[in-house]
Amino acid sequence: MRMIVWSYGTELKRVWNGKRVSLKCSSCDRQATFYESTADESFKVFLVVDLYKKSRRVMQCGECQGVCDYFEMFPHEKEAFEAAQAKAAKEAHDRQKAEEQRKREATERELKRQEEEAHKRREQEQKRKDQEVNSELEALKKKLGK
Ligand SMILES: [Zn+2]
Structure with a gap:
């Protein structure tokens, strides 16, 4: 198995008890x-104060610190991971919808x-x-009467 390896400029954190593959x-x-x-x-989104942080799963070479995409090494896990992410996104969306509904009801009550x-x-x-x-x-x- 040969992986596409690139070097990474941004912050890398090794996953504690994460996977190890020798190749x-x-x-x-x-x-x-x-x-x-x-x-x-x-x-950094300019003009908006928001800072988005996105984590990417990678595998890092213990010799040269080069990294490759985690799912390139474990393609069979990709579907489950994406399904879990989609589920989390949907749950967040549902929570937001419920919160909006709650606010609308509170306004109507008021x-x-x-x-x-x-x-x-x-x-x-x-x-x-x-x-x-x-x-x-x-x-x-x-x-x-008087
Ligand atoms: Zn290497």
Whole structure:
């Protein structure tokens, strides 16, 4: 098995208890042990403050530090890994949808509450006016009764 090996400028972390494969490195041409590692790829998005961090699974040569794609070495794992990633992405999407729904419901509840409050205020105001009219009538009756 010969792998495509390249050198990596960004930060590499060896995976603790990760996979080890012994094979001839296409970069240094030595029989070497490749260690499972992750490479962090950071993207700074200008004008937006967000910093995205993406990890890539790689295998690193123990001799020359060259790396090759993890799934090039373990192609049979690719489908399961991508399925797990797609599942995680879908779950994150569903969570966001649920959160949006929750916010929408909260807003609707608040609007309803305000409406009910305004309605109550109008009722109280009407009651007060009715009482005023009643007491005016009382006063008028008393005046006429005299
Ligand atoms: Zn090498």
